[in-house]
């Protein structure tokens with residue numbers, strides 16, 4: 001027994017001394033460092049529990065730049081919103097791709113998409129910009145509007161009589177509507193199904209298979225943070241099988257059986273086939289990465305927007321007015337499901353109230369993290385101070401700190417629907433901190449070269465969803481005094497946080 005205790009003591013001593021000697025020592029001109037007490041993990045557990053509180057506390061202790069050891073990496077956090085610009089200016093020392101490529105391969109299971117590794121010569125960033133913005137966005141948004149109309153209005157009409165209230169869960173509702181419509185928009189429809197006609201059994205089957213894909217998507221998405229943290233997917237049996245089934249749906253041989261595929265996916269299929277050495281499953285997994293990027297943030301963003309809208313009568317009134325104003329310009333019998341609402345690009349871009357509501361909902365729920373890796377040792381100049389950064393260290397920004405900063409946004413935890421409107425009712429773009437105008441005040445989509453290429457489409461999608469909902473339905477929360485669900489911190493760093501619980505609501509067709 002004594003021998004066992006002695007052995008145990010020796011192991012603990014060894015671990016402690018390893019930790020001590022493996023700790024990084026701060027060198028001159030480096031930011032203050034916190035190694036954490038756990039070997040390898042460092043501060044990862046404390047950080048993961050609530051990044052916002054963790055960073056705020058460290059900011060108080062160390063100032064606007066400090067280093068934390070997180071899962072074997074040394075991460076330099078910059079907390080002052082005025083220093084974000086400096087990070088962008090040091091772009092030549094910082095790599096944004098390495099981290100993205102490695103994370104994508106880890107989570108989705110495809111081979112490296114870094115052209116320097118030789119599997120593909122596709123410049124994915126170029127593909128995304130070309131197919132999600134400019135003219136391509138016009139087509140994409142038109143397709144989304146048609147699909148949303150089908151999913152929200154047409155397919156429901158057949159089943160719901162106009163006077164009946166339908167009760168549902170708000171998050172679940174947003175999930176089903178956005179996933180089905182977004183899936184059809186990117187990946188098209190099965191051949192021979194015509195959404196303009198009465199819901200046929202083919203359409204019912206197609207819907208069932210998309211909703212089945214949604215269940216797999218949810219199972220996979222749930223463990224996404226663990227995969228990004230580096231845990232192998234084999235530890236999660238059912239999520240692993242869900243990912244593989246999703247990939248199967250997206251095999252080129254299956255996609256070729258679909259029509260009206262978006263330019264984004266058809267171009268990516270072509271480039272996979274011509275520029276890469278990926279096998280069929282890996283090609284499918286690159287499409288899964290796009291499916292995830294297109295849904296994982298949009299779904300919770302739609303939920304938060306609708307939730308805040310329904311809880312705020314003034315916001316609801318202003319949004320309804322704006323939708324009416326925009327629809328006045330739309331010819332035809334508005335509201336009749338036989339004559340679907342069509343919003344052109346100009347109309348979608350001329351909705352400042354909805355823009356402000358969406359931005360405010362996203363401000364309150366976004367927890368993305370901007371991450372760059374140092375390509376070499378360099379000196380980061382922040383105003384009059386300079387800090388030495390070592391090669392392979394990570395430089396990170398956590399914009400929730402600025403989104404919740406009371407010096408920028410008064411009463412930051414309160415939803416104010418007109419926060420992003422100026423006195424003329426137009427988009428407000430001027431924000432200050434301590435009397436200085438801010439360049440960066442809203443960053444849920446990242447910044448610089450890695451900025452989300454789908455951000456314009458995402459906002460269009462949510463506006464279209466709201467326009468249809470407000471035009472065709474009466475919608476109410478079951479309990480108008482319901483408290484706001486808290487944010488699920490397990491996804492912090494990855495984008496828009498989901499609610500920890502769902503909300504009951506009801507809707508019925510308006511009598512038009």
Ligand code: HEM
Pocket residue numbers: 100124125128132290293294295297298301368369370371444445446447450451452453454455457458494495496
């Ligand atoms: C509210 C919804 C959305 C949010 C908040 C969001 C946010 C983000 C963020 C934070 C990034 C990483 C940027 C960085 O690392 O600095 C990103 C990347 C990306 N997003 Fe979005 N996104 C949304 C919707 C969409 C949609 C609808 C699509 C496509 C249809 C999309 C496609 C992408 C792609 C392809 C990337 C990877 C870009 C690259 O690696 O070059 N996103 N998004």
